[in-house]
Amino acid sequence: MQVKILGSAAGGGFPQWNCACPNCHALRGGQFQGKARSQTQVAISSDGETWFLLGASPDLRYQIESSPELYPRSGTRSSPIGGVILVSVPDSFEVIEDNQCTRGTAQSSMENVESIRLR
Numbered sequence: 001m002q003v004k005i006l007g008s009a010a011g012g013g014f015p016q017w018n019c020a021c022p023n024c025h026a027l028r029g030g031q032f033q034g035k036a037r038s039q040t041q042v043a044i045s046s047d048g049e050t051w052f053l054l055g056a057s058p059d060l061r062y063q064i065e066s067s068p069e070l071y072p073r074s075g076t077r078s079s080p081i082g083g084v085i086l087v088s089v090p091d092s093f094e095v096i097e098d099n100q101c102t103r104g105t106a107q108s109s110m111e112n113v114e115s116i117r118l119r
């Protein structure tokens with residue numbers, strides 16, 4: 001299993017768009033040692049070819065364009081992203097693939113990811 005962290009900041013990113021705390025201020029001014037970060041987003045893959053997104057952050061377009069593993073590989077409409085797993089509701093999940101949605105329990109979510117990948 002490969003896990004790629006596409007973003008690790010809170011809802012407003014870092015620096016947060018509406019924040020002038022010392023860290024956000026220092027990053028904007030070039031005095032902060034860390035890097036700007038987009039909103040939390042994770043991608044997982046069992047083979048490095050097909051990826052599943054855990055959630056869908058508002059920064060997703062930027063995160064995909066910043067991750068060569070997620071670039072389209074051929075044709076005019078292709079993507080190595082096999083689906084999006086929405087885990088925002090405790091004890092349930094949804095997998096969206098090719099405009100189809102599957103519902104199930106959180107306990108079986110990884111089994112379903114594997115079965116969807118094999119279709």
Ligand SMILES: [Zn+2]
Nearest residue numbers: 019020021024
């Ligand atoms: Zn701040």
